[in-house]
């Protein structure tokens with residue numbers, strides 16, 4: 130909804146000349162990036178290039194040493210709770226059932242338990258996990274566990290979703306399935322997604338734009354729009370060519 134001052138159109142996430150350091154170690158430097166509403170942005174770069182740090186800054190778990198992070202056009206110091214954030218090593222709690230795990234994100238938000246439970250039940254069905262509510266994570270397949278972990282993130286009900294290497298632990302076939310499933314969720318709910326991945330083909334297959342970071346201190350090497358219509362075909366030569374070009378950009 131646009132307003133006279135244009136604030137209603139403000140980008141969900143903006144890095145304005147952001148640098149960050151852990152003590153003496155500069156992790157990222159001079160990052161300028163605007164993520165548009167409804168966009169799917171993939172973040173790639175060598176290990177240690179500051180991908181997780183950027184995601185943590187967006188989530189409010191780290192603060193820039195200089196520059197600003199803006200959410201919906203507002204430069205906010207306290208961004209906690211503004212986004213749905215899925216950490217790099219997200220694991221379901223083994224002693225909680227699927228339903229209880231999924232409820233966790235909303236509980237952290239302070240939502241009422243009964244409402245959360247009802248919504249979680251509805252969402253589990255939508256996410257293809259109906260009938261598994263009372264099971265424990267160890268009783269599910271890897272793909273189902275991952276869908277439950279996503280659902281827990283989406284239960285935070287934030288339109289800006291930050292995913293840090295969410296598909297890393299899956300085998301290739303499950304991974305392809307979950308990629309498509311995640312794209313379906315993204316389209317259905319009109320979320321804005323920023324996803325870190327170390328898989329360049331995955332980035333090109335899924336994203337509207339691919340942001341490539343340099344080795345530490347991480348700087349943006351290139352921001353590559355993916356000019357492929359959706360739904361995409363994994364076997365498109367253009368996809369391979371763009372992935373190869375981006376891999377060359379990373380390895381230099």
Ligand code: ADP
Pocket residue numbers: 151154155156174175176177178179180181182183345
């Ligand atoms: P990536 O996710 O791209 O692998 P990170 O954002 O995790 O990179 O880390 C960026 C750099 O900052 C790395 O070189 C890492 O060693 C360093 N780093 C990350 N977390 C800490 C920390 N808590 N203290 C000190 N250095 C850190």
Ligand code: MG
Pocket residue numbers: 180181182217
């Ligand atoms: Mg990381």
